Amino acid sequence: MKCKSVIAAILVAIFIPVLLSACAGGNNEAKEYTAIVSAMDNEIEHLLKEADIERVETIAGTQYHIGTLRKQPVIITKAGIGKVRAASCTSAMFNKFQVSRVVFTGIAGGIRDDEHVLDQVIATRLLQHDYGTMSNDGFIWNSGDPGAGYNGGEFYYPDKELTALAYKAAVEVVGKEHVFKGTIATGDQFVASQSYVDKLEKEYDAFACEMEGAAVAVVCEQYEKPFAVIRALSDKADGKAHDSYTDFGDKAGEHSSRIVLKMLEYLGSE
Numbered sequence: 001m002k003c004k005s006v007i008a009a010i011l012v013a014i015f016i017p018v019l020l021s022a023c024a025g026g027n028n029e030a031k032e033y034t035a036i037v038s039a040m041d042n043e044i045e046h047l048l049k050e051a052d053i054e055r056v057e058t059i060a061g062t063q064y065h066i067g068t069l070r071k072q073p074v075i076i077t078k079a080g081i082g083k084v085r086a087a088s089c090t091s092a093m094f095n096k097f098q099v100s101r102v103v104f105t106g107i108a109g110g111i112r113d114d115e116h117v118l119d120q121v122i123a124t125r126l127l128q129h130d131y132g133t134m135s136n137d138g139f140i141w142n143s144g145d146p147g148a149g150y151n152g153g154e155f156y157y158p159d160k161e162l163t164a165l166a167y168k169a170a171v172e173v174v175g176k177e178h179v180f181k182g183t184i185a186t187g188d189q190f191v192a193s194q195s196y197v198d199k200l201e202k203e204y205d206a207f208a209c210e211m212e213g214a215a216v217a218v219v220c221e222q223y224e225k226p227f228a229v230i231r232a233l234s235d236k237a238d239g240k241a242h243d244s245y246t247d248f249g250d251k252a253g254e255h256s257s258r259i260v261l262k263m264l265e266y267l268g269s270e
């Protein structure tokens, strides 16, 4: 009799939390996924064609494609454009699924003179270039006062191992001369201005500008998830940026996807 009640107590202790979590719509996935996040269709359509998608879940209008790609369990999702959508998509994903790492793939504007359209930039550091104080003397990104963190910008750092893997994959796919690694500057602006590009290089040592990377980085830091950001250049963020983006956006999106595929192959062979 005593033995039976002990077994009953153990069963209750095991099953009640599981049941409660399921009822609450909690995170009860068994698999650990590599999440591939992008901003636009042309940045993931190549991956979706290559993947075996088992199901699609929708949270707040954002679709999460769940399946297998290069034998790896993956979630592929398009967040939409800009920092808010990127952060919302990433945190909703973390709350619902077991994600072990995040790879952001997409396109960007190039900054350096020696970069060319369709070159690849792998982030070693990210920042929000539009986050700071608008003072009487103009915009101040980082006041230099460590106590004024909420007023000034800060840097976010991708996972070193995942970033090294992304770099290796990029070199293999597009060749070393077409791959750069360095700072990526994120902001809620499509940059089409040579003078602003010069500022991004001079003030932040940036190699590329885009509209989501640092937002995903903030959320990954909050949830303590390793992440990497890989970007192919669709334009040089100058006065010709819109035309270049129209001409090369799809191709650049596909280039970046091919690097993600190579990364997944490496992850499978680790």
Ligand code: ADE
Binding pocket: 107, 108, 109, 110, 189, 190, 191, 192, 209, 210, 211, 234, 235, 236, 237, 238, 241, 245
């Ligand atoms: N994504 C692609 N090109 C870009 C640019 N010039 N500015 C911001 N995001 C971009």
